Amino acid sequence: MKRTRTSKAWMQEHVNDHFVQQAKKDGWRSRAAFKLMEIDDKDKLLKRGEVVVDLGATPGGWSQVAVERVGDSGLVFALDLLEMAPIRGVHFIQGDFREESVLAELENLLGARQVGLVMSDMAPNISGMAVTDQARMMYLAELGLEFSRAHLKPDGAFLVKVFQGRDYEAFVKTMRETFCSVQVRKPEASRDRSPEVYLLGRGLR
Incomplete structure (x- = not known):
């Protein structure tokens, strides 16, 4: 398939991106690692010994950061529709989080453990139809x-x-009805033109 001008421009921007280059240099699997590190440096979410669930984990940038920061006494459970190369200390499930059987598998792995941090970087395959893409994105967030x-x-x-x-x-x-504190985070590694932001809810009501 011939690349469009838009896809060529995106690839050029991606290759030249400071965070992409730094991720390769530092051994992170994706530039997203810097997003999580910046948020965690500010909000102190990844505590030693914490149980963490990483939804939409592939290629593994967030899981890499999480497993490093929670240490050997912590646990990281990761899930994604796409395959992810193994990360030491991360328990990975490949499957669609929208399916009950996949959710049940994750819950079985968790057992009776309560989770300290659920982090979701899930996003739908972008169709280019703004209304459809937004609806799919919000559905994943709701799940x-x-x-x-x-x-x-x-x-x-x-x-x-x-x-x-x-x-x-x-x-x-809905987040504010669920959590005592809800804050918006837009890390430096998140591209300015991107509509993405991160919502952080803390303390269940």
Whole structure:
């Protein structure tokens, strides 16, 4: 398939991106690692010994950061529709989080453990149709929130990527009904032109 001018421009921007180059240099699997590190440096989410669930984990940048920061006494469970190369200390499930059987597999791995941090970098395959893409994105965010309600410990946190647009304000309202504190994070590694922001909810109501 012949590349369009848009895809060529994106690839050029990606290759020249400071965070992409730094990720390769430092051994991180993706530039997303810098997003999580910046948020965690500010909000202190990844504590030693913490149980963490990473939704939408592939290629593994967030899981790499998480497993390093929670240490050997912590646990990281990662899930993605796509295959992910193994990371030492990360328990990975390949499957669609929208499917009940995949959710059940994750819950079986967790057992009776309460989770300290649920982080979701899940995003749909972009169709180019803004309304459709936004609806799919918010649905994934809602699934992550539902999981968090069921599995977070009382003082736990939920970090989720969303796109600003339709239903964004409604989702923020639901987050505020669920958590004592809700804050918006836009890390430096998140491209300025991207509609993505991260919502951080802390302390279940």
